[in-house]
Amino acid sequence: MNTITVQDLKKRIDSGEKINLVDVREPAEYDEYNIGGKLVPLGKIQDMDAEELEPLKEEEVIIHCRSGKRSASACLLLDSMGFKNTVNVEGGILAWQDAFGA
Numbered sequence: 001m002n003t004i005t006v007q008d009l010k011k012r013i014d015s016g017e018k019i020n021l022v023d024v025r026e027p028a029e030y031d032e033y034n035i036g037g038k039l040v041p042l043g044k045i046q047d048m049d050a051e052e053l054e055p056l057k058e059e060e061v062i063i064h065c066r067s068g069k070r071s072a073s074a075c076l077l078l079d080s081m082g083f084k085n086t087v088n089v090e091g092g093i094l095a096w097q098d099a100f101g102a
Contacts, residue, residue: 001075002087004062006096009089020061022053024074025093029066035096037062042070045077057083064089064096 012019013035021037023030030039042065044050053061061083065071068091075086089095 001072001079002085003090004087005090006099009062009064010096010100020056020059022061022063022074024063024065024070029093033093033097033102035064035093037064042074045074048081050078050081053078053083058085060085060087062087062089065092067094068092 009019009021013021021035023034023037023039024042024045025039026041027039038052040050040053045053061078063071063074063078063086065074068088071092072088075088078086091098
């Protein structure tokens with residue numbers, strides 16, 4: 001698992017780079033505020049129910065949550081499932097909102 005800051009993530013998004021961004025929060029959190037990632041709640045990954053992410057096993061997968069803790073867990077779980085390049089967003093949505101507003 002690697003890490004990325006919200007500033008570096010925003011630069012990559014703003015540049016138009018194609019990134020695989022996954023949000024592991026719950027649906028209600030996602031509905032309240034999101035930055036466009038694919039919603040795959042941590043519970044699904046914990047249940048080894050991550051088929052929708054399988055095509056990304058060999059690619060970089062950037063994972064975020066509210067604060068960075070659930071996404072770190074998701075990265076470790078996905079690493080154990082054979083994912084080659086998981087990246088945790090440091091500070092999660094809270095850091096994003098601090099840096100760029102809601």
